[in-house]
Amino acid sequence: MASNVVENGIIVSASEQDATLADRNTFATRVAGKGADPEKKALFASVTKRIDYTPKFGTELHGINLTKLTEQQSEELAALIAERGVVFFRDQDDLNNDEHVKLGRRWGPLHIHPLVPHNQNNPEIIVLDSRVSPPTRFNTNDSWHSDVSFEPAPASFSILKFEDIPESGGDTIWSNGYELYDDLSPAFKTFLEGLTAIHSSDIFKTLTAFTGRKTFGKLNDSEHPVVRTNPVTGWKSIYSNPVFTREIVGVTPSESKAILDYLADIVAKKLQYQVRFSWQKNSVAIWDNRSTFHTGVPDFRPYHRRGIRVTVSGEKPYFDANSGSQAKAWEATSNAIIAKQEAAERLKAEAQANTSAKTA
Template sequence: MATTAADKIILDASQGDESLADRNTHATRVAGKGADPDKKALFASVTKRIDYSPKIGTELHGIRLSQLTEQQSEELAAFIAERGVVWFRDQDDLDRKEQVKLGSRWGPLHVHPLVPHDQESPEVIVLDSRLSPPGRYNTNNSWHSDVSFEPAPSSFSILKFDVIPEAGGDTVWSNGYAVYDDLSPAIKTFLEGLTATHTSDIFRIFQANTGRKTFGKLNDSSHPVVRTNPVTGWKSIFTNPVFTREIDGVSAQESKWILDYLTDVITKRLDYQVRFHWEKGSVAIWDNRSTFHTGVADFRPHIRQGLRVTVSGEKPYFDKENSSTQAKAWAATAKTIVAKQEAAEKAKAEADGRASATTA
């Protein structure tokens, strides 16, 4: 698909700046850390909350992302870190400039070294199914965490589709906290001592096959297999099938065994996953430090086209002494839910008893 004045898409660096991505850097602060635990400012505007599953995925109504205050945006960052991914409907006023404005509140915006971007803002990447021929391998239909090959991978991604397929085209997320939490203690201890190399290999292959010039260096980076989310303090598995090439310091056979097992859990455990059906004006924001996602490539010949802003985070780390888990945090929530259910059942039984006595 050729670039035209109408679509304003820059396909490769021959049409732009070959060093744009070289300015990528890391966040100097952790967005959402220290925000109000109750998120009172954020939820003051929420008219409806829909949790897609107990531990991952929430849809919020009543929020205008283009009108968030600074306090609300900080509380939203914290909420996304806790819930993994948060969705919003009817955000027609969240245009390219507003996406950039929101993402910039949370950290420096990432310039992708290869994916086509908006002509006016190189930080805004264009996800257009017409730019991805059916035979081309791409990360839109494979499980991954955005740009994990970078020294400072993404913290948050903000995605809005402007063209929605008439059918298909959902996106699925998997919970990295839960992947870690359900491992046996011995395997947890083993993985906590490992690092893994994340690479840009799939982009190098595409570049070799097409001759497309990049917007900057295609990086490889080593990150801990178990990562601490700096907002929640919870541990998450941090490998993915697209960008993680190998486990460092073990044999190739052992590396394959470890990565294959983690990939199997990430991609096949339905109880870790949530699926979102896009509508025009919908926006998804997710935490790449603790989730994995994939587009569902079932919508051709329909078109799916949208814009994504990717926020650069901190260099991944594992804090053995001070990290907690989602499972531990969830235990208190689960007790509260059970207590409410028991209280409701007791109240109903008492009301039924009084009704029976009156009738008698």
């Protein structure tokens, strides 16, 4: 019987015994965060500082210990991640392997990756270690993707913590799929909403052929809508990515390539959709794969980095024609911000006028 291949304490290739580990992957039985308090009062009661990276996308929270969340705070955090796309935390020293798994399981069943090396004691924990040969992230660094979109039940949330970071470089960038959809023309939105695409694990099949590594389970192909409804927010998002989306169904190969290349180009080049995170030791990022894309930046060699991630399996992707959009939901907030700025400017102008009148 073939045995596991282990490097630096990481299982990088399956044995006969665990070659079907990933076959236990299941669909979520509930939608974490759906119906949570819109104001998230329980969560924000513990927040000492909030930093929004852009008005619509990306938030960093201070004062939260992810191992101490109550059930209500956990649900509100899931809702916040779905709304903001990605939420960052610093100094999560207490989030050891057991706590990492415990946190992920609050939101659904944990995915076991069919190829990426995993922790010896917790197969749900994948290990992203640049020292493992071949490097575990050579195939997705500098390539925009949504985690394991080739699965029948792709990832809802991913929880990534970096334990060892390079002295420089090694950032991660996220892009907002809601905003990508919102900025398309009405005619193109309507066209895309009628399409589905095949998401394939071809890149991992190529890697197994190149390395001879045995997988931990089946390498799946799945068909998903090109425009997806997020079940927590009810907002539409583009759901295709250049790593795993192979082809659009029902159009010619050249048409499929043109559409997918165009969407990939927007994700990569539209800076207004993006936020960039610089890791520190024990920083954590949690993101919603249903509505975001991300890529590592491979600029840190000769330094190395090591992170651990758990991936929560979500529901089967679907499109609801009656679902809303982030842009529509944002209108009230945007108007309130504008009104607040205008009020502040009026008060400032009045104060300046009063000062001028007193000195006249």
